[in-house]
Amino acid sequence: xxxxxxxxxxxxxxxxxxxxxxxxxxxxxxxxxxxxxxxxxxxxxxxxxxxxxxxxxxxxxxxxxxxxxxxxxxxxxxxxxxxxxxxxxxxxxxxxxxxxxxxxxxxxxxxxxxxxxxxxxxxxxxxxxxxxxxxxxxxxxxxxxxxxxxxxxxxxxxxxxxxxxxxxxxxxxxxxxxxxxxxxxxxxxxxxxxxxxxxxxxxxxxxxxxxxxxxxxxxxxxxxxxxxxxxxxxxxxxxxxxxxxxxxxxxxxxxxxxxxxxxxxxxxxxxxxxxxxxxxxxxxxxxxxxxxxxxxxxxxxxxxxxxxxxxxxxxxxxxxxxxxxxxxxxxxxxxxxxxxxxxxxxxxxxxxxxxxxxxxxxxxxxxxxxxxxxxxxxxxxxxxxxxxxxxxxxxxxxxxxxxxxxxxxxxxxxxxxxxxxxxxxxxxxxxxxxxxxxxxxxxxxxxxxxxxxxxxxxxxxxxxxxxxxxxxxxxxxxxxxxxxxxxxxxxxxxxxxxxxxxxxxxxxxxxxxxxxxxxxxxxxxxx
Amino acid sequence: xxxxxxxxxxxxxxxxxxxxxxxxxxxxxxxxxxxxxxxxxxxxxxxxxxxxxxxxxxxxxxxxxxxxxxxxxxxxxxxxxxxxxxxxxxxxxxxxxxxxxxxxxxxxxxxxxxxxxxxxxxxxxxxxxxxxxxxxxxxxxxxxxxxxxxxxxxxxxxxxxxxxxxxxxxxxxxxxxxxxxxxxxxxxxxxxxxxxxxxxxxxxxxxxxxxxxxxxxxxxxxxxxxxxxxxxxxxx
Numbered sequence: 001x002x003x004x005x006x007x008x009x010x011x012x013x014x015x016x017x018x019x020x021x022x023x024x025x026x027x028x029x030x031x032x033x034x035x036x037x038x039x040x041x042x043x044x045x046x047x048x049x050x051x052x053x054x055x056x057x058x059x060x061x062x063x064x065x066x067x068x069x070x071x072x073x074x075x076x077x078x079x080x081x082x083x084x085x086x087x088x089x090x091x092x093x094x095x096x097x098x099x100x101x102x103x104x105x106x107x108x109x110x111x112x113x114x115x116x117x118x119x120x121x122x123x124x125x126x127x128x129x130x131x132x133x134x135x136x137x138x139x140x141x142x143x144x145x146x147x148x149x150x151x152x153x154x155x156x157x158x159x160x161x162x163x164x165x166x167x168x169x170x171x172x173x174x175x176x177x178x179x180x181x182x183x184x185x186x187x188x189x190x191x192x193x194x195x196x197x198x199x200x201x202x203x204x205x206x207x208x209x210x211x212x213x214x215x216x217x218x219x220x221x222x223x224x225x226x227x228x229x230x231x232x233x234x235x236x237x238x239x240x241x242x243x244x245x246x247x248x249x250x251x252x253x254x255x256x257x258x259x260x261x262x263x264x265x266x267x268x269x270x271x272x273x274x275x276x277x278x279x280x281x282x283x284x285x286x287x288x289x290x291x292x293x294x295x296x297x298x299x300x301x302x303x304x305x306x307x308x309x310x311x312x313x314x315x316x317x318x319x320x321x322x323x324x325x326x327x328x329x330x331x332x333x334x335x336x337x338x339x340x341x342x343x344x345x346x347x348x349x350x351x352x353x354x355x356x357x358x359x360x361x362x363x364x365x366x367x368x369x370x371x372x373x374x375x376x377x378x379x380x381x382x383x384x385x386x387x388x389x390x391x392x393x394x395x396x397x398x399x400x401x402x403x404x405x406x407x408x409x410x411x412x413x414x415x416x417x418x419x420x421x422x423x424x425x426x427x428x429x430x431x432x433x434x435x436x437x438x439x440x441x442x443x444x445x446x447x448x449x450x451x452x453x454x455x456x457x458x459x460x461x462x463x464x465x466x467x468x469x470x471x472x473x474x475x476x477x478x479x480x481x482x483x484x485x486x487x488x489x490x491x492x493x494x495x496x497x498x499x500x501x502x503x504x505x506x507x508x509x510x511x512x513x514x515x516x517x518x519x520x521x522x523x524x525x526x527x
Numbered sequence: 528x529x530x531x532x533x534x535x536x537x538x539x540x541x542x543x544x545x546x547x548x549x550x551x552x553x554x555x556x557x558x559x560x561x562x563x564x565x566x567x568x569x570x571x572x573x574x575x576x577x578x579x580x581x582x583x584x585x586x587x588x589x590x591x592x593x594x595x596x597x598x599x600x601x602x603x604x605x606x607x608x609x610x611x612x613x614x615x616x617x618x619x620x621x622x623x624x625x626x627x628x629x630x631x632x633x634x635x636x637x638x639x640x641x642x643x644x645x646x647x648x649x650x651x652x653x654x655x656x657x658x659x660x661x662x663x664x665x666x667x668x669x670x671x672x673x674x675x676x677x678x679x680x681x682x683x684x685x686x687x688x689x690x691x692x693x694x695x696x697x698x699x700x701x702x703x704x705x706x707x708x709x710x711x712x713x714x715x716x717x718x719x720x721x722x723x724x725x726x727x728x729x730x731x732x733x734x735x736x737x738x739x740x741x742x743x744x745x746x747x748x749x750x751x752x753x754x755x756x757x758x759x760x761x762x763x
Contacts, residue, residue, distance in 0.1 A: 001533065001534075001535065001536065001537060002536075002537055003536045003537070006534065006536060027760070116576075116579075116580060116588070117580065117588060119586065120580040120581065120586050120588055121581070121586075122581070124580075124581055124585050124586045125581050125583050125585045125586075133731065134725070134727055134728050134731050135727070136727060136730075139740060139743070140735060140740055141740055141743045141744060141747060142762065144747070145747070145758070145759055145762045146762065148755070148759060149759045149762070153752070153755065153756060153759070157748060161744065161748070165735055165740075168728055168731045168732045168735060169732055171728055172728060172729075172732060175718065175719070175722075175725070175728075176633060176719060177632065177715065177718075177719065178632060178714065178715030178716065178717070178718035178719040179718055180684055180688070180714060180717065180718045180722070183722070183723065183725070187722075187723030187724070187725055187726070188725045188726060188727040188728070189725045189727065189728060198762050198763055205688065206688055208585075208688055208689065210585070211585050211691065212688065215690070215692060215711055215714075216715055216718075218692075219627075219711055219715065220632075222627060222629065223629045223630060223631070223632070225629070231576065231577065253576050254576075254577075284583065286580060286581040286582060286583070286586070287579045287580060287581070287582055319536060321538070321540075321541060321561065321562075322561070322562070322563050322608075322610055326582075326583050326584075327583070342533075342534045370534070371534045371535075371536065372534055372535045372536070373535070373536050373538055373541070374535065374536065374537070374538040374541040374542050375538065375541045401688075401689055402584075402585070402689070405584075405664065405665070405689070406583075406584055406608065409608050409609070410610065420536075519576065522566075522569045523569050523572060523573060523574050523575075524569055524570050524571075524572055525572070526571070526572030
């Protein structure tokens with residue numbers, strides 16, 4: 001049928017739906033729903049990791065294979081350093097920039113290396129906002145409790161407490177750098193309510209929060225003249241005799257040459273895994289989200305946490321084809337947008353946590369109440385015109401300019417017509433286990449941002465990732481910088497890799513792949 | 528699962544993709560109509576490293592010049608956000624050597640005057656409007672440059688909130704202005720120097736420093752798993 005004909009049911013049922021309140025699921029119902037429909041519980045997609053620090057732990061096949069994968073570096077590679085520094089930051093997104101700025105600010109000679117350009121990251125796409133408890137009726141403790149509930153009580157308490165308490169000072173730092181957060185009439189920071197939160201707590205820059213923060217941080221990294229290595233993909237870490245981290249080897253993507261960097265401390269801020277397309281899901285992630293940091297630190301002996309759980313953002317675009325997998329911001333639901341199935345009914349409280357909302361969308365689609373596209377996808381409607389009906393004409397355009405423009409390019413006016421959505425692979429809830437200084441169990445190896453794990457438990461709350469990036473970026477940068485003055489540069493060896501290879505051999509070198517992946521293989525094999 | 532066709536969207540372009548001939552950096556290739564410009568490059572067997580970033584229209588890495596069939600007008604787009612059509616011709620914009628001024632934002636004494644020291648070319652705009660026409664985000668760039676020069680930093684910061692820093696406004700400028708960089712400076716100055724200080728934020732920071740939440744923390748962190756779960760259930 002014509003898409004407009006199918007959309008009629010959303011328009012027709014709008015007024016009736018506006019009078020409805022959909023209660024959130026009771027805890028037992030919620031658990032049943034998630035166990036039945038959430039992709040994290042699809043047992044056939046998982047297998048135990050065969051060896052290494054997380055031997056026996058289950059994760060998705062795609063990741064297990066990469067973790068067990070071999071390095072592209074030969075045992076006797078030339079390890080003469082091309083660059084030497086105090087602090088080497090790997091990754092140019094939010095966590096990497098925050099780490100580099102703080103390390104540099106504390107006097108450390110800092111290099112920031114990234115496999116694409118400075119700033120190319122998921123951070124730049126964050127639309128929903130950043131959770132910080134600034135409202136008078138809110139508190140860091142409430143932020144802690146909300147996050148714990150969202151994470152199914154499995155969050156690392158120390159990491160979480162640190163994040164929520166550091167939040168307000170992070171907001172101040174960003175304001176001083178010139179970030180333009182939305183304000184109330186009295187000059188205080190405007191806060192929006194996010195899914196799974198009991199209080200309005202989202203700081204926003206319209207629906208460009210990540211872009212605004214990243215424009216400013218990138219600019220500041222350049223202003224501070226921090227040394228950059230762009231188009232340099234980390235392919236192996238370096239260790240000394242004692243197994244401490246001492247640097248990294250990069251592949252220059254312009255000429256395929258290896259670049260060795262010696263560093264007293266290394267901060268990995270390499271982001272997530274969306275581009276592994278686990279379980280065949282489309283993704284909202286940027287081009288380089290291939291989990292490189294997980295593979296690199298795993299070979300070094302760093303333990304991973306919660307790597308069996310991923311976040312599928314409830315609203316990834318399903319139509320048009322060109323936008324498949326891209327996010328339709330949760331902000332639309334924060335402002336009252338309904339999720340509507342093919343029979344014109346709501347089926348979940350739209351502001352429940354992401355895992356609950358995603359599971360319920362999958363349920364509607366699997367039980368035949370979805371809308372199908374001819375490319376074999378299925379989804380439900382997100383009633384965007386409702387926002388204009390509810391808050392006055394022009395609301396969608398004013399509050400969601402990025403969204404409007406994105407769909408307008410393909411001839412769709414989301415203020416007039418609902419959009420078709422289905423969960424999209426969005427975030428890796430777990431990652432490399434860190435302490436409150438952002439350090440791993442491998443000395444002088446820090447991990448910050450999405451690549452780290454423990455803080456978010458089994459489901460990250462909306463708006464907590466931007467804060468995580470800034471807090472642990474800052475902490476890793478400051479801790480590393482505070483340490484380097486009293487340190488000598490350690491030897492550059494591949495001892496860790498030899499150990500890893502010996503273990504892989506014992507298990508029959510089963511992986512058969514080279515990791516990290518660096519970039520997804522989207523290029524069609526021609527001829 | 529419902530097998531009837533009642534809830535299926537018509538997409539003839541998906542069922543029988545029509546192949547179209549396009550030109551990528553001067554080379555003719557056949558690709559399915561309607562895929563994005565960046566996917567067309569992958570389809571044509573090209574490895575793309577430089578020129579791809581977020582794939583969501585936010586990072587500005589994939590700035591591209593294109594022309595449609597028989598139209599002399601060269602336009603701009605983000606390669607991840609533009610669908611290809613028959614006869615289209617495009618090439619990605621290489622990194623452009625625009626000059627970015629460097630500054631210590633907090634130390635600026637008079638940011639509106641400092642604009643002319645940092646970007647002395649900013650007031651030389653000759654009103655050709657090429658920058659506005661080049662903007663894939665539909666920002667009125669020319670107007671923004673003038674507003675910056677006249678000190679209306681607030682308007683500039685609002686107008687350029689959509690700016691993805693693709694830099695396509697820069698090569699077309701006959702006065703050698705880099706409008707996106709000027710606007711970034713102006714926006715940051717607006718935020719750091721001309722915006723109200725949020726009083727509530729300082730109050731919260733002081734509360735935390737003064738240990739106002741310590742008692743509540745002690746209570747929460749000492750709870751057993753069960754007590755904590757029960758406590759969480761009371762927070763709505």
